[in-house]
Structures are given as C-alpha cells and as structure tokens.
Amino acid sequence: xxxxxxxxxxxxxxxxxxxxxxxxxxxxxxxxxxxxxxxxxxxxxxxxxxxxxxxxxxxxxxxxxxxxxxxxxxxxxxxxxxxxxxxxxxxxxxxxxxxxxxxxxxxxxxxxxxxxxxxxxxxxxxxxxxxxxxxxxxxxxxxxxxxxxxxxxxxxxxxxxxxxxxxxxxxxxxxxxxxxxxxxxxxxxxxxxxxxxxxxxxxxxxxxxxxxxxxxxxxxxxxxxxxxxxxxxxxxxxxxxxxxxxxxxxxxxxxxxxxxxxxxxxxxxxxxxxxxxxxxxxxxxxxxxxxxxxxxxxxxxxxxxxxxxxxxxxxxxxxxxxxxxxxxxxxxxxxxxxxxxxxxxxxxxxxxxxxxxxxxxxxxxxxxxxxxxxxxxxxxxxxxxxxxxxxxxxxxxxxxxxxxxxxxxxxxxxxxxxxxxxxxxxxxxxxxxxxxxxxxxxxxxxxxxxxxxxxxxxxxxxxxxxxxxxxxxxxxxxxxxxxxxxxxxxxxxxxxxxxxxxxxxxxxxxxxxxxxxxxxxxxxxxxxxxxxxxxxxxxxxxxxxxxxxxxxxxxxxxxxxxxxxxxxxxxxxxxxxxxxxxxxxxxxxxxxxxxxxxxxxxxxxxxxxxxxxxxxxxxxxxx
Numbered sequence: 001x002x003x004x005x006x007x008x009x010x011x012x013x014x015x016x017x018x019x020x021x022x023x024x025x026x027x028x029x030x031x032x033x034x035x036x037x038x039x040x041x042x043x044x045x046x047x048x049x050x051x052x053x054x055x056x057x058x059x060x061x062x063x064x065x066x067x068x069x070x071x072x073x074x075x076x077x078x079x080x081x082x083x084x085x086x087x088x089x090x091x092x093x094x095x096x097x098x099x100x101x102x103x104x105x106x107x108x109x110x111x112x113x114x115x116x117x118x119x120x121x122x123x124x125x126x127x128x129x130x131x132x133x134x135x136x137x138x139x140x141x142x143x144x145x146x147x148x149x150x151x152x153x154x155x156x157x158x159x160x161x162x163x164x165x166x167x168x169x170x171x172x173x174x175x176x177x178x179x180x181x182x183x184x185x186x187x188x189x190x191x192x193x194x195x196x197x198x199x200x201x202x203x204x205x206x207x208x209x210x211x212x213x214x215x216x217x218x219x220x221x222x223x224x225x226x227x228x229x230x231x232x233x234x235x236x237x238x239x240x241x242x243x244x245x246x247x248x249x250x251x252x253x254x255x256x257x258x259x260x261x262x263x264x265x266x267x268x269x270x271x272x273x274x275x276x277x278x279x280x281x282x283x284x285x286x287x288x289x290x291x292x293x294x295x296x297x298x299x300x301x302x303x304x305x306x307x308x309x310x311x312x313x314x315x316x317x318x319x320x321x322x323x324x325x326x327x328x329x330x331x332x333x334x335x336x337x338x339x340x341x342x343x344x345x346x347x348x349x350x351x352x353x354x355x356x357x358x359x360x361x362x363x364x365x366x367x368x369x370x371x372x373x374x375x376x377x378x379x380x381x382x383x384x385x386x387x388x389x390x391x392x393x394x395x396x397x398x399x400x401x402x403x404x405x406x407x408x409x410x411x412x413x414x415x416x417x418x419x420x421x422x423x424x425x426x427x428x429x430x431x432x433x434x435x436x437x438x439x440x441x442x443x444x445x446x447x448x449x450x451x452x453x454x455x456x457x458x459x460x461x462x463x464x465x466x467x468x469x470x471x472x473x474x475x476x477x478x479x480x481x482x483x484x485x486x487x488x489x490x491x492x493x494x495x496x497x498x499x500x501x502x503x504x505x506x507x508x509x510x511x512x513x514x515x516x517x518x519x520x521x522x523x524x525x526x527x528x529x530x531x532x533x534x535x536x537x538x539x540x541x542x543x544x545x546x547x548x549x550x551x552x553x554x555x556x557x558x559x560x561x562x563x564x565x566x567x568x569x570x571x572x573x574x575x576x577x578x579x580x581x582x583x584x585x586x587x588x589x590x591x592x593x594x595x596x597x598x599x600x601x602x603x604x605x606x607x608x609x610x611x612x613x614x615x616x617x618x619x620x621x622x623x
Contacts, residue, residue: 006199006201008178009073011073018071023075029206035080078106084113085130095131101174109165125138153231160235166187178227190203190388193213218240262407270416273413275449277401287438293428297432304352320488321423328429328444349376365620380397385400401414409618415492447583447586455589465597479556481551482544489588490509511543513551524557
C-alpha cells in the first residue's frame with residue numbers, strides 16, 4: 001500500500017537532478033496507492049537529513065519549505081499507510097538507527113518485530129515510535145557497527161535474515177553517501193536505470209518522469225544502487241541478476257488528461273482498456289494464441305476444475321468469469337475470496353487450475369493463495385495489469401491486461417479489463433478442449449471487439465446518469481439487484497458507492513429478494529436493477545421485471561439498467577439507462593459502466609475525493 005522512492009546521482013553528471021526534487025515528484029506519482037503520512041531522508045555533508053509529516057504530501061512539502069535541507073544527490077522517500085502505530089509525525093517514515101546516521105523506510109509488516117524490539121531494548125537501543133519499521137532500522141544499525149563492519153549492504157543482508165513477514169526496506173547511511181541499499185520479500189520493488197543516476201520505486205510510477213528503463217527484482221533479493229551501478233544478490237549473499245524491461249507508458253499516462261479526477265479519466269479510458277486487452281490474442285488463422293500463458297496446452301486441456309481467487313472488485317470479475325467459463329468450457333468453476341482460500345483447506349490437486357485476479361499483482365491475500373495452490377500441486381494462472389509484479393512472476397502462467405496504469409484507488413477500467421481477459425481465457429480453454437466450434441469462438445470474439453465502441457456510446461450519453469446522481473446525493477441507502485451475470489454487476493455497483501460515497505449500499509441476487517432483503521424496501525428507497533437481456537436462451541428477463549414490480553409496489557424508487565429496445569422495463573421504472581445490445585454473457589462489460597459513472601458523480605457531488613477514498617489503498621500488500 002505504501003509508496004517508496006530511492007535515488008542516487010553522480011556529482012559528475014551534467015545537469016543532475018537534486019534528490020529532494022526526485023523524491024517528492026516520485027511520492028506525488030505514488031499518492032494513488034493510499035497513504036496517511038509521508039517522509040524523506042537525504043544525505044549531504046556527511047549527515048542524514050530527515051523530514052516527515054502526518055497527512056497529505058502537501059504537509060511534508062510545507063515542512064521542507066519552512067526548514068530547507070542541504071542540497072543532496074542521494075535520498076529515500078516514503079508514503080505510509082498505518083499498520084503498527086497511528087498516522088502521526090513520529091510514526092511516519094523514515095526511522096533512524098545507528099545514532100541517527102542511518103535512515104530506513106519500509107513497506108509491509110515485520111511479524112516478529114515485538115521480539116526483535118525486546119532484544120534491541122535489552123541491548124541498549126531506545127525507541128521513539130510504535131512502528132515495526134523502527135525495529136528494523138535499529139537492527140540494521142547494530143549490524144552495521146558490528147558484524148558488517150561498516151558495509152551497508154552486508155548489514156541489510158544480515159538484518160533481513162532475522163526478519164519474518166512481508167517487507168521492502170530501503171536504507172541510506174551517512175558513512176556511505178553514494179548508495180541506497182534495498183531488500184524485498186513479499187512486497188514490490190523495482191529498479192529504474194538512468195545515466196549517471198539510478199532509482200528505486202515500489203512501482204515504476206515512482207520514477208517514470210526520469211526513466212523508462214527498469215529492472216524487476218525476484219523474491220528475497222537485495223539491491224545496491226549507486227549513480228553508475230546496480231548490484232543484486234540473494235538473502236544468502238550469492239550474486240544474482242534481475243530482469244530488465246522497458247516501461248511502455250510515459251508520465252503523461254499518469255496525469256488526469258483534462259478530467260477533474262483520475263477516476264473520471266479512467267472510466268473514459270475503458271474502451272481502450274478493453275481494446276488493448278484483446279489486442280494480439282489471435283494468430284494469422286484467427287485462432288486464439290496466448291503466448292504469455294507458458295503452460296503446456298496439454299496440461300490445460302486436462303484441467304478438471306478451475307478455482308478463481310481474488311478480493312473485492314477482482315472477485316466480482318471472477319464471478320462473471322465463472323458464468324462464462326462454465327458455459328463455454330463445461331468445466332466447474334469456483335470463486336473464492338483469496339483471504340479465505342487457504343484457511344478452509346480447499347480440495348485442489350494437479351488437475352486444478354487456480355486463476356488469480358489482481359490489478360496490481362501485489363495483493364498479499366491473493367499472493368498467499370497462489371503460493372498455497374502451488375504447494376498443493378495445482379497449476380496457477382494470473383490475470384494481472386502490472387508487468388513484473390509478484391503474483392504473475394510466481395504463477396505458472398500470466399494473462400496481462402495491458403490496460404495501462406490505474407491511479408484511482410477504486411477500480412474501473414481494470415474491472416472491465418479483468419472481465420475481458422477472463423472471457424479470452426474461457427474461449428481459449430474451450431478451443432483447446434473442443435467445446436466450441438471455431439465459428440462460435442470467432443462470433444464471440446467479434447462481439448468482444450465491438451464492446452469498446454459500445455462502451456464509448458454509453459460514455460457519450462452519460463449526462464442523464466450524472467443528473468440522477470446529483471439528485472440522489474443525499475440518499476442514505478441504495479440497493480442493487482441482478483441475476484445471472486447481472487448479480488456480480490450489482491455487487492460491484494454497490495461496492496463503488498460504498499468506496500466513494502460512504503453510504504450504505506448492498507447488492508443482492510434478485511432471486512433472493514423474497515427471502516429477506518425485500519424487508520428493506522420502504523417508501524422512496526432507491527433500487528437499481530440490472531436487467532438481463534430478453535434474448536437469452538434461458539432468459540431471466542421476465543422474472544427480473546417481476547422483481548422490479550415487487551419493489552415498486554412497496555414504494556421503491558426503481559432505476560433500471562437494460563438493453564436498448566427493452567421497452568418492457570420502462571413501464572415499471574422511474575428511470576431507465578439503456579446500454580447497447582450484445583451477447584447476454586458479455587453484458588457486464590456494458591451494464592457496469594452506468595453504475596461507475598453514477599457512483600463517481602454522486603461522490604463528487606458530495607465533495608469527496610473519489611481518487612483517494614478514506615481508509616482505502618490501491619494495493620493491499622499486507623494480510
């Protein structure tokens with residue numbers, strides 16, 4: 001969840017950047033990850049200068065402007081989302097060790113910090129904060145003065161072998177002012193490569209303004225960067241190498257592009273996100289060819305069960321995938337919340353395919369589920385938007401979304417891209433298993449390729465949705481109903497309102513209405529109904545229209561999202577938002593969009609920050 005930046009430049013480099021400028025710009029780029037405090041540490045004139053402040057980055061900038069630090073070419077920066085200890089100035093990073101000559105920042109959780117802290121206190125160390133990070137700083141400091149004999153890289157190596165949990169650590173020391181040393185375990189870290197300067201970041205957003213060349217690190221690795229060199233080793237001290245890659249989006253992609261919020265921008269990027277997710281998935285003969293999968297097709301053909309593991313919005317994408325894959329492939333599919341998966345002792349074996357879905361590729365609950373699945377002998381496939389992130393690296397195969405960076409905490413374009421990728425996977429498995437004729441697969445793909453223009457149509461006619469949101473800004477509660485693939489859309493619609501507008505919102509399977517939820521209906525209660533297509537082979541349309549009548553008869557304000565031409569719903573709806581026609585299984589790619597627009601507009605009307613909702617973070621990297 002936290003953001004990390006590191007920087008080293010050479011004094012010999014013409015026009016070199018100042019460390020403080022790089023750090024603050026990197027932290028600004030990483031604000032989307034969610035945070036409650038920020039801090040930096042630089043080294044100049046043989047001293048560590050640290051500044052940190054609770055609250056937004058602007059508070060830190062004001063602190064630095066009020067008490068400027070000596071210009072420096074080496075530094076580390078951090079945005080913190082509180083775990084151990086509240087969001088205070090004292091608990092903000094960096095934390096100091098070795099008498100103030102060492103500064104450390106940290107993402108993740110050190111699970112054995114209490115025992116470490118107790119030992120360090122016995123050894124004479126004193127602590128200022130409530131954080132687990134300070135224990136790491138003191139530990140590295142002790143090793144630096146002891147066994148490591150003034151070698152910061154070795155001090156880091158000795159320290160991380162004492163730590164348990166998930167962490168990325170960055171350290172600088174006044175005695176070695178030409179380097180930053182970092183280590184990662186179960187937490188993201190990437191290196192940025194420059195000329196006469198090098199960078200570190202929790203993701204490439206931290207340095208995208210300065211370089212697009214990067215190196216991904218593997219699990220349990222330590223990296224030391226100087227202005228001219230990047231050295232990598234394992235926690236065992238054995239030299240290692242990282243994988244170099246080019247970042248194929250630039251700094252402009254992380255800007256708002258004329259929209260008031262990142263979320264609004266990303267909602268409008270959805271046609272391209274779907275298009276890019278579909279790009280390059282077929283060969284010259286028109287057959288699906290998924291080069292990223294890396295699993296022997298014979299093994300995929302022999303899969304007897306699929307289990308989807310994900311959290312939040314990604315889990316709702318998984319529910320849509322279940323309907324499509326079971327229909328097309330005739331393989332049983334289960335959808336599990338990743339944080340429950342390994343604790344219920346699921347029945348999986350070598351014939352099970354575990355599909356993880358994660359926008360960031362760093363969601364800790366999902367990563368742990370993937371590792372558990374691999375231990376049980378299952379094949380693992382990641383659907384992910386972030387190249388080089390941990391989950392796809394540790395999975396047997398990956399299907400990248402190629403949706404571009406998603407800055408707003410609440411997911412929009414990644415959700416549609418996840419569903420699209422799930423459809424591609426389902427069609428590919430159907431092709432391998434011979435469950436569909438090639439003409440049938442081609443027909444579905446053709447309809448998928450029409451989705452971007454249909455989403456654009458919805459975006460171009462969104463004024464009525466925004467008007468309704470403004471009218472309903474004071475509503476204390478909103479309910480959502482759906483059936484079949486409309487059910488996870490209802491869940492996602494409710495989640496978006498909870499995330500952005502902080503109001504009570506619930507999604508229900510419409511068939512459950514009479515089994516309890518109808519008791520919530522009272523005069524004026526807004527109810528969104530995602531209406532299935534009337535053209536499906538086993539259409540549920542009539543049943544859902546009956547549900548609309550049932551809630552309206554009890555005083556509900558009924559708002560429906562329906563297929564264009566479905567005039568049957570108008571009679572029973574106070575407002576209808578029509579979406580273009582497509583195959584019933586593909587409808588979530590369209591019916592979701594009005595609900596996203598509604599939630600964004602309603603929260604904006606209430607004056608809330610839709611890009612960084614309270615208490616939330618973009619990437620949940622702790623369990």
